[in-house]
Every structure is written in C-alpha cells, then in structure tokens.
Amino acid sequence: MAVADRRTAEAGTSMSRLMERAGTAVADAVAALGHGVSALVLAGPGNNGGDAFVAARVLRQRGYRVAVLDLAGEGGSEEAVTARSAYRGPRVAADDGAIDAAVEAATVIVDGLFGGGLSRDLEGAMAALVTRVNRARVRSRAAPHVVAIDLPSGIDGATGMVRGVAIRADRTVTFECRKPGHLLVPGRHYCGKVTVAEIGIAAATLKGLAVTTFANEPDLWRAHRPKLARGGHKYDRGHAVAVSGPMTATGAARLAITAALRTGAGLATLLSPGDALLVNAAHLTTVMLARVDDATGLTEALTDRRRNAVLLGPGMPPDAATRAMAEAALAAPAAAVLDAGAVVAFAGDVAGLKRAVGEGAAVLTPHAGEFSRLFGGEGGDKLARARAAAAASGAVVVFKGEDTVIAAPDGRAAINANAPPFLATAGAGDVLGGIITGFLAQGVPAFEAAAMGVFLHGLVATRIGPGLIADDLIDGLRAARAAFDML
Numbered sequence: 001m002a003v004a005d006r007r008t009a010e011a012g013t014s015m016s017r018l019m020e021r022a023g024t025a026v027a028d029a030v031a032a033l034g035h036g037v038s039a040l041v042l043a044g045p046g047n048n049g050g051d052a053f054v055a056a057r058v059l060r061q062r063g064y065r066v067a068v069l070d071l072a073g074e075g076g077s078e079e080a081v082t083a084r085s086a087y088r089g090p091r092v093a094a095d096d097g098a099i100d101a102a103v104e105a106a107t108v109i110v111d112g113l114f115g116g117g118l119s120r121d122l123e124g125a126m127a128a129l130v131t132r133v134n135r136a137r138v139r140s141r142a143a144p145h146v147v148a149i150d151l152p153s154g155i156d157g158a159t160g161m162v163r164g165v166a167i168r169a170d171r172t173v174t175f176e177c178r179k180p181g182h183l184l185v186p187g188r189h190y191c192g193k194v195t196v197a198e199i200g201i202a203a204a205t206l207k208g209l210a211v212t213t214f215a216n217e218p219d220l221w222r223a224h225r226p227k228l229a230r231g232g233h234k235y236d237r238g239h240a241v242a243v244s245g246p247m248t249a250t251g252a253a254r255l256a257i258t259a260a261l262r263t264g265a266g267l268a269t270l271l272s273p274g275d276a277l278l279v280n281a282a283h284l285t286t287v288m289l290a291r292v293d294d295a296t297g298l299t300e301a302l303t304d305r306r307r308n309a310v311l312l313g314p315g316m317p318p319d320a321a322t323r324a325m326a327e328a329a330l331a332a333p334a335a336a337v338l339d340a341g342a343v344v345a346f347a348g349d350v351a352g353l354k355r356a357v358g359e360g361a362a363v364l365t366p367h368a369g370e371f372s373r374l375f376g377g378e379g380g381d382k383l384a385r386a387r388a389a390a391a392a393s394g395a396v397v398v399f400k401g402e403d404t405v406i407a408a409p410d411g412r413a414a415i416n417a418n419a420p421p422f423l424a425t426a427g428a429g430d431v432l433g434g435i436i437t438g439f440l441a442q443g444v445p446a447f448e449a450a451a452m453g454v455f456l457h458g459l460v461a462t463r464i465g466p467g468l469i470a471d472d473l474i475d476g477l478r479a480a481r482a483a484f485d486m487l
C-alpha cells in the first residue's frame with residue numbers, strides 16, 4: 001500500500017487527501033451506527049492516528065460528541081501532524097482514571113492506534129489500553145461498539161497474527177482492498193465486519209503494482225471456469241481418476257472420485273487394488289472401476305492419455321509403495337493431485353518431490369499436520385509458509401484450514417475465507433481433492449483449479465449448513481455447481 005500511496009501522490013493526489021478521505025470514511029461508518037453516538041477516538045503515532053484525528057474532526061463537525069485520547073507522542077508524518085492540529089475538540093488525559101471514565105462513557109470506540117505500520121509487539125501502556133478496550137467491549141450493559149481504522153491495532157496486516165495483544169473490533173474500515181490480515185486467522189476474527197472504502201487510489205495504480213496476493217474470490221478465476229460446449233463429447237470434459245486405498249480404507253477415494261464427476265469431469269474411474277475391488281464394485285454405479293495394484297500398474301493405467309487428471313493419497317498409508325505410486329502419477333502426462341498419505345510419503349524429501357513434479361501440473365492438499373511433516377515448521381506466517389512450500393516443491397500448494405492458502409510456484413497466493421466451521425468433518429478433505437481433480441480434468445490450470453475448488457467446497461458447505469457430513473457435500477455439489485457457474 002505504501003508504494004500505491006506514493007504513486008498516487010506522484011499522480012497528483014496527495015497523501016493528505018488520502019488521509020482526509022480515509023478519516024471521512026471512518027466518520028461515515030461511525031455516523032451510520034445511528035443517533036446518540038458518543039465516540040472515544042484513540043489516536044496513535046503514525047498515519048493510522050492521522051486518520052483517527054480526521055475522523056474525530058469530521059464527526060465533531062457533524063455534531064457528534066467526540067473525545068480523543070492522543071497517544072501520538074512526538075513526531076509523526078507531516079500529514080498526521082496536520083490532521084492532529086486541525087482537530088480542536090476535547091481530549092482525554094492519558095491517565096488511568098480519565099481513560100477508564102472515557103471508555104465507560106463511550107458508545108463507540110474508534111481504534112486508530114496502529115494500522116499497516118505496526119512493526120513490533122504492543123507493550124506497556126499501549127497493551128494495557130488495548131486490554132481495557134477489549135474488556136469494555138464485552139461488559140454486559142451498554143458495551144461500546146468498536147470500529148477499527150484499517151486494521152484492529154495489534155493485528156499484523158501482512159500475516160494476520162496478533163502482535164502481543166490486539167483490539168477486538170465489531171467493524172473494520174479499510175482502504176482500497178482487504179489485506180492478508182483481514183483474511184488470515186486469527187486476524188480475521190478480530191476485525192468484525194470489514195468494509196472497504198475507496199479513497200482515490202486509482203485501479204490502474206493498484207494494477208501496475210503486480211499484485212501477487214489475492215482474496216480467493218470469483219474475480220481471481222472467473223475467466224477460467226470450464227465452459228460446456230453445445231454438442232460436446234463427454235471426453236471433452238476430461239476423464240478423472242482416483243486411486244483407492246486398501247480394502248478397509250476405500251471410502252475416501254470413492255468420495256473424491258464422485259466429487260470429481262459432480263464437478264463436471266466427463267468420465268471418472270476408480271483405480272483399485274485387487275483386494276478392494278469387490279468392496280468398491282459394490283458401491284459404484286456411474287464411476288468406472290479398474291484394477292491397479294502398484295506403481296507399475298498406475299503408470300500403465302495412465303498411458304491412456306484421455307485419463308488427464310489423477311488423485312491419490314486419500315485412504316492410503318504414507319509408505320514407500322504410496323510414494324512410488326505418487327511418483328508414477330507425477331511422471332504421467334495427467335495433472336496430479338496428492339493428498340493425505342501421498343503428501344506425507346515424501347516427508348523429509350521435498351527435493352525428491354520437486355524432482356518428481358518436474359514441469360508437470362501438480363497440486364498438493366495438506367492440512368496443517370501434513371504440511372509440517374512434509375515442509376517442516378509449525379505455526380507462524382501461513383502465507384509465507386505456503387509460498388515457500390510451493391517454491392520448494394514446484395507444485396501448487398493448498399495449505400488447508402479455516403483460512404486455506406493456495407500458493408503457486410510462481411509466487412501467486414490466494415487466501416480463502418468462505419469455509420464454514422462445520423466443514424471440518426471426516427471426509428471433507430477427500431471431497432476437496434476430488435473437486436480439484438474434477439476441475440483439472442476439465443482443463444483448468446493448476447492454480448485456478450485449486451483456488452476455484454477451494455471456493456466451491458466452501459460454497460457447497462455453506463449452502464448445506466451445520467450438521468453436514470461429507471456425503472452431503474457430494475449431493476449438494478449438483479446445485480452448488482450451478483450456483484458457482486453464475487458467480
């Protein structure tokens with residue numbers, strides 16, 4: 001954003017204009033809360049504090065009761081200093097008693113302590129103030145509404161992580177576009193409802209920045225959605241295959257391959273080890289069945305070039321045989337999706353995985369535990385970890401969770417935010433693997449197939465609602481797929 005600000009300034013819109021519009025947008029959001037607003041505005045040392053002073057001034061001009069707790073200290077940008085001196089209304093003394101009384105009296109607290117410039121953990125008096133505001137927000141009677149400017153103070157805009165302690169907001173007004181901190185957890189949970197105000201940074205300026213981080217929304221992949229040709233053949237829509245686990249673990253791959261078919265693949269085949277053939281045969285109607293016992297068998301099965309997308313891993317043990325099959329899948333011309341056992345089978349050998357991926361289209365779909373086993377590390381900056389994993393493996397990495405990150409080896413990354421909590425249920429991951437395989441079979445490039453697959457998965461779950469089990473996702477896909485085409 002700082003680069004966008006500078007380019008905008010160079011193009012004739014000054015930083016003070018941007019700050020004026022930002023603060024006014026915040027004032028609008030506060031005013032929209034209704035009558036009887038009595039606002040306590042917290043103003044920090046940077047431009048976030050400058051926005052806060054503009055908001056305070058505008059609210060006062062409109063007749064609202066306002067008091068500012070000025071924690072700007074010495075210094076600050078020229079624009080922030082100007083905004084500060086243009087505010088001529090009441091101020092709250094920075095002592096505990098006065099702050100408590102002001103917090104108690106406020107119906108709205110506007111958080112302008114820190115935004116995009118937060119660079120270290122909150123400590124001391126700042127941390128204590130944040131804790132005070134958070135306590136007031138949950139008090140039972142007349143709790144104030146908390147409106148954060150740009151980001152809840154204490155949330156790191158680039159990672160969504162809490163730096164020490166962070167404001168819990170009911171509403172966050174940000175500028176031009178959402179930042180990773182609004183989408184990644186825990187930051188997302190601190191924001192409340194996020195609104196985006198345009199403050200005059202031209203779309204052309206933002207486009208010129210070669211943005212590589214996106215919210216996973218239809219704009220990102222709309223143009224890549226598969227289109228049905230009139231008079232088309234089923235083979236035009238691809239042939240998805242999935243590899244079944246052994247006799248006692250066949251359900252996962254069946255869920256997946258059925259999901260691939262519902263996602264639009266023209267044909268689907270389950271490749272099953274001999275011991276599981278009868279179990280699978282007893283459950284399948286539309287999905288075809290063929291025997292494959294090992295890597296050699298898989299290589300042979302994938303010589304049929306019409307089988308253009310393959311999924312393996314669900315229900316499979318993370319052992320040498322699974323790894324050999326994964327290598328066979330990656331070596332074949334088909335696009336490959338590796339999940340569960342097929343991801344963990346490469347633990348400790350990311351370089352070997354990268355060699356196996358080569359130049360082919362490949363998608364890995366690990367959850368946090370599988371991700372750590374393959375790529376190492378634990379917790380921390382999810383966006384950076386997913387990007388590094390994609391670069392190290394040469395594959396598109398779908399780092400699953402409430403805030404699934406889809407990262408491509410070329411540096412693009414998308415953050416997904418439409419998955420409801422009840423989607424965390426047995427078999428849901430298998431269905432996701434199948435959906436992505438279904439899109440790959442229809443010729444969608446790997447990054448877009450993964451991103452739209454993750455979005456469709458969240459969409460179908462949301463439409464079904466709480467209590468869903470993975471089987472419901474398969475049924476729900478039919479109607480959700482139609483809704484998806486209309487997005």
Ligand SMILES: NC(=O)C1=CN([C@@H]2O[C@H](COP(=O)(O)OP(=O)(O)OC[C@H]3O[C@@H](n4cnc5c(N)ncnc54)[C@H](O)[C@@H]3O)[C@@H](O)[C@H]2O)[C@H](O)CC1
Nearest residue numbers: 018019046047048114115116117118119120121122150175
């Ligand atoms: N295009 C836009 O989006 C616009 C955004 N605006 C607002 O500007 C802020 C970002 O301003 P910046 O001055 O870069 O950063 P902050 O206000 O967040 O604070 C920086 C300030 O704070 C000090 N600091 C950092 N961390 C800590 C800490 N843990 N404890 C104490 N002090 C800390 C740091 O040294 C600096 O002095 C953006 O969020 C928007 O609100 C513009 O107004 C319009 C254009």
Ligand SMILES: [K+]
Nearest residue numbers: 111114151153
């Ligand atoms: K803030």
